[in-house]
Amino acid sequence: MAARLTTYVVVGIVAATLIAGLIVGAQRDDSNGPVDLIVYNAKVYTSDGSGTMAEAVAVRGNQILRVGSTREIMRLRRPQTVAIDAQGGAVLPGFNDSNVRFIDGGLSLREVDLTGADSLVEISDRVSGWAASNPGRPWILGRGWTPAAFPASGPTRQALDAAVADRPAYIVSADGRSAWLNTKAMHLAGISRRTPAPPGGVIVKDARRGEPTGVLRDAAMTLASRLIPRPDRDAREEALRAAIEEAHRHGITSVRDASGRADDFLLYDAARTAGELNVRVYAPAIVDGVPEIESLKRLDALAARYPDDPLFKFGGAEISIDGPVEAAQAALLLPYQKNPDDDGPDDVDVDALNRFVRLLDARGWQVSLDAFGDRAVHMALDALEHASRSNPKPERGRRHRVDGVELVDAADVARFAHLDAVASVTLRSPTDDLMETWSQLAGAERASRAWPAASLASARAKITLGTGWPAAALDPIEAIHAAVTRTTPDGLPEGGWSPAERITLKRAIDAFTSVPAHASFDEQRKGALKKGMLADIVVLSRDIFSATESELARTTVAVTIFDGKIVYRRESRATTD
Numbered sequence: 279m280a281a282r283l284t285t286y287v288v289v290g291i292v293a294a295t296l297i298a299g300l301i302v303g304a305q306r307d308d309s310n311g312p313v314d315l316i317v318y319n320a321k322v323y324t325s326d327g328s329g330t331m332a333e334a335v336a337v338r339g340n341q342i343l344r345v346g347s348t349r350e351i352m353r354l355r356r357p358q359t360v361a362i363d364a365q366g367g368a369v370l371p372g373f374n375d376s377n378v379r380f381i382d383g384g385l386s387l388r389e390v391d392l393t394g395a396d397s398l399v400e401i402s403d404r405v406s407g408w409a410a411s412n413p414g415r416p417w418i419l420g421r422g423w424t425p426a427a428f429p430a431s432g433p434t435r436q437a438l439d440a441a442v443a444d445r446p447a448y449i450v451s452a453d454g455r456s457a458w459l460n461t462k463a464m465h466l467a468g469i470s471r472r473t474p475a476p477p478g479g480v481i482v483k484d485a486r487r488g489e490p491t492g493v494l495r496d497a498a499m500t501l502a503s504r505l506i507p508r509p510d511r512d513a514r515e516e517a518l519r520a521a522i523e524e525a526h527r528h529g530i531t532s533v534r535d536a537s538g539r540a541d542d543f544l545l546y547d548a549a550r551t552a553g554e555l556n557v558r559v560y561a562p563a564i565v566d567g568v569p570e571i572e573s574l575k576r577l578d579a580l581a582a583r584y585p586d587d588p589l590f591k592f593g594g595a596e597i598s599i600d601g602p603v604e605a606a607q608a609a610l611l612l613p614y615q616k617n618p619d620d621d622g623p624d625d626v627d628v629d630a631l632n633r634f635v636r637l638l639d640a641r642g643w644q645v646s647l648d649a650f651g652d653r654a655v656h657m658a659l660d661a662l663e664h665a666s667r668s669n670p671k672p673e674r675g676r677r678h679r680v681d682g683v684e685l686v687d688a689a690d691v692a693r694f695a696h697l698d699a700v701a702s703v704t705l706r707s708p709t710d711d712l713m714e715t716w717s718q719l720a721g722a723e724r725a726s727r728a729w730p731a732a733s734l735a736s737a738r739a740k741i742t743l744g745t746g747w748p749a750a751a752l753d754p755i756e757a758i759h760a761a762v763t764r765t766t767p768d769g770l771p772e773g774g775w776s777p778a779e780r781i782t783l784k785r786a787i788d789a790f791t792s793v794p795a796h797a798s799f800d801e802q803r804k805g806a807l808k809k810g811m812l813a814d815i816v817v818l819s820r821d822i823f824s825a826t827e828s829e830l831a832r833t834t835v836a837v838t839i840f841d842g843k844i845v846y847r848r849e850s851r852a853t854t855d
Contacts, residue, residue, distance in 0.1 A: 372531025372814030377744025384517030390420025426711030435492025538564030608651030
């Protein structure tokens with residue numbers, strides 16, 4: 279009996295010791311284990327829904343270990359810990375750009391960049407300068423022009439001939455829906471006054487003689503683009519590396535790639551396998567013009583090949599309804615200002631759209647509908663509502679997207695939240711040219727409602743922001759500035775374009791961090807700075823929460839951290855010790 283009692287006592291002591299050890303171990307886990315990286319002396323915005331601020335972040339491996347005061351985080355420092363002094367700058371989750379064509383963007387870094395060029399003289403100088411610097415390139419390729427930069431006659435092949443005539447030139451517009459060609463490119467493509475436009479495309483011709491002007495729209499672009507030598511795999515791999523480097527320079531650690539090409543998926547997958555995909559990619563597949571059954575089979579195959587993964591994951595189906603207002607390609611509820619008979623594209627079969635979205639929703643796919651004008655947005659929401667009435671709600675929720683969203687009818691604003699639909703907005707910097715184009719095309723009243731971010735936010739809609747790269751600069755800070763101020767980086771127009779549609783700075787940051795993580799079903803691993811989340815972090819050059827509007831515009835990225843590793847550092851700003 280005594281021996282048995284002794285055994286019980288010993289067992290009890292051992293058990294108590296083990297339990298105490300576990301408790302102490304749990305209490306000391308943060309301080310005893312390795313702390314690989316610390317960012318301190320910062321204004322940390324966690325973007326976790328609490329709205330709270332902190333001073334420092336600790337990282338272990340590729341995860342956030344703790345967020346707190348500089349004093350408590352610095353206690354975790356060990357000899358091997360890399361410590362970054364943010365010098366009072368803002369620290370945020372890594373930016374997540376919801377609208378890019380990522381590899382196209384990488385390729386564009388080697389092409390003529392007309393972004394921001396606001397006159398034909400500036401455009402010609404950039405084109406001729408690039409051509410002179412690249413004498414061995416067989417084609418002059420570029421992008422970024424806007425119709426407002428040209429005289430009333432618009433872009434012409436003769437104007438492009440004046441900049442470069444010895445080689446074919448093919449330059450895509452800022453919205454990606456039009457191409458500007460010189461005479462040599464037109465001749466190579468065999469385009470004349472008798473050339474019929476393909477279905478869904480336009481060959482722009484002058485009103486007096488009926489001669490092609492050199493501008494091709496939508497499907498007509500393929501008449502010339504098919505002649506351009508396709509970059510080989512090596513060039514595309516180089517473009518991906520260049521795009522990742524450019525993304526890191528701007529604090530971007532995640533993107534949603536809207537290009538929708540299967541060969542790009544292969545490239546991402548190969549880079550992931552090789553350990554070279556240092557950005558997280560979410561990519562839908564474009565199913566426009568693909569028969570329903572074939573689309574469903576294709577989506578099933580892509581999902582099986584590219585399952586959920588922290589680096590690269592397949593993102594469902596993307597369907598296009600219309601194009602941007604500023605390109606006169608939006609489907610509007612009321613006609614364009616200058617033409618009472620033109621309310622934009624009317625080739626969408628609404629019944630077919632509703633049926634297709636219902637089928638996709640029933641299979642559990644996230645659906646992204648490109649809809650810019652108020653009529654297109656209405657059609658998109660109708661299709662999503664039809665699906666929600668017809669199908670049971672999936673276990674993970676729907677989180678369908680409407681991408682573009684430049685105009686929304688007042689009656690449709692509240693429907694986004696009701697349908698749990700994400701409004702993806704690519705807010706443009708309000709230059710004089712853009713505002714004038716909008717006023718001419720849509721009229722003053724509709725122009726005052728352009729990009730209704732505040733209206734959507736007030737109706738509790740989830741909003742993501744994107745840059746639209748390569749159609750615009752890959753710069754989330756510029757996009758955030760535009761959302762918060764409704765001005766250009768130079769502060770124009772004074773008072774802002776439609777200032778009632780401004781959103782708060784924190785909401786704009788959320789639209790580049792936590793909301794896009796939610797929109798890609800990734801909110802459990804990224805988009806916020808809190809314990810256990812992936813350590814994707816951006817350190818900015820100043821405290822943007824106390825900055826003036828002009829100071830916000832001049833803010834830059836000091837350090838980008840991806841997966842717990844420093845991938846970009848602007849040496850002159852943040853210090854590492």
